[in-house]
Amino acid sequence: FAGSHGLGHVVALDRATGAVRWQARVPNWVHQDPITDGRVVLIGFGSDWGSFAGAEPSGLAAFDRATGRHRWTAFDESSVMTTGTITDSVVVYVTAAGVLRKRLIRDGSLLAEARLPGGAIMAPPALHGDTLVVTLDRGTVCAALVGTLTTLWCHEFPGFRLMGHAAPTIASGRAIVSGAALLRGETLDDLRHTSWRRVVHLFRTAIGPSQEYAGQAVFGLDLATGRTVWETRRFTTTREFKGHISGTATVxxxxxLIALPLADSLVALDVASGAIAWTAEAGASRGPPVVVGDAVVLAGREGGIRVRDLATGALRCTIPRDGGYDRGGPAVGGDLMLLASLDGVVEAIPTRDLLGCAAGR
Incomplete structure (x- = not known):
């Protein structure tokens, strides 16, 4: 299943052959992966035209997984540029205005809603047990009980922004999140790792009203309390990135393993301690990597698909592709790896060929 910007086109492809099984339209742009409970496909829609909160129409649409028959559409007050989380017979999602909603998958009936202190712009929530973790703009992370949507805790990160652009990841009792550091959130040690040209630029822009992001950092929070267990150093900005940033971990x-687009870096770190094992160039990737065995696969906006060693980060090979890839990242289905490009092409590559660096054009 894949959706597109612009026309809100949604397509279901046969995994084995690529044949189109069905096509549909939603009322606005699609920004994230469709999700399914095996019977119904759910797709958020909205646009950030004019503001992160977006422009109407915005909401969530449902289609029959097998036939593509339209089941229902629920309209919301602001963009749903995220995807939801399915638990039992319900879907839980967050809007760009910061409204957490729970609906029945069967017919879209609204079961509960709650207001959060910020909006989820590009960040789907993560669920572990009965705890839902949500990252929010400008710089807040909250946890709620999925049954009642009651807030358990919220943690604000002064000096950080755009946390609602990257989904959290839950692993080993940690909520792993990332954010963009403003200049005033930088330490002297961070600036020492930055080029002089970049430092001068940051100080010049700090005088005016614009917000400049000096880099990105990753945090490990205690899932039960929201307490910061560890924090990485700032990975300083090496390129001016257009569009929404990202930074969602794969464990x-x-x-x-987390791609940080401002720093153009793929970072591997220890879940328990935050200790950095290795860093590598990321090809301007915004999508999360996929781990298969002892290999890490990262689809870049530039330079094609990179296959790296999980333990060391050493580059095994680069598979060239003309079209770049965006924040969806690769997906594994059966013995195939599937990738959707910025050019609107969905490609299925045998995973064995890709990992063996034998995938042709």
Whole structure:
């Protein structure tokens, strides 16, 4: 299942052959992956035209998984540029205005809603047990009980912004989140790792009203309390990135792997301690990596698909592609790896060929 910007086009493809099984439209842009409970496909829609809160129409749409028949559409007060979380017979999602909603998958009936202290712009929530973790703009992370939507805790990060642009990841009792650091959130040690040209630019723009992001950092929070257990150093900005940033972790073998687009870095760190194992160039990727066995696969906006060693970060190969990839990242289905490009092409590559660096054009 894949959706698009612009026309809000949604398509279901046969995984084995790529044949179109059904097509549909939603009322506005699609920004995130569709999700399914096996019977119904759910798709958020909205646009950030004019503001992060977006422009109407915005909401959530549901289609029959097998046939594409439209089941229902629920309209919301602001953009749903995220995807939801499915638990039992309900879907829980957050709008760009910071409204947490729970609906029946069967017919879209609203079961509960709650107001949060910020909006989820591009960040789907994460669920572990009965605890739902939500990252919010400008710089807040909250946890709520999924049954009642009662807030358990909220943690604000002074000096950080755009936390509602990257989904949290829950692993080993930690909520792993990331954010963009403003200049005033930087320490002298952070600035020492930044080029002089960049430092001068930051100080010049700090005089005016614009917000400049000096880099990104990753945090490990205690899932039960929201307390910060560890915090990485700032990964300083190396490129001016247009569009929404990201920074969602993939966890494997006790490591969290996270692409930080402002720093153009793929970072591997220990989930328990936050200790950094290795960093590598990320090809301007905004999507999370996929781990298969001892390999890390990252689809970049530039330079194609990179395959790295999980333990060391060493580059095994780069598979060239003309079209770049965005925040969806690769997906694994059966013995295939599926990728959707910025050019609107969905490609299925045998995973064995890709990991063996034998995937042709």
């Amino acid at each position: 494997a073998r006790g490591q969290a």
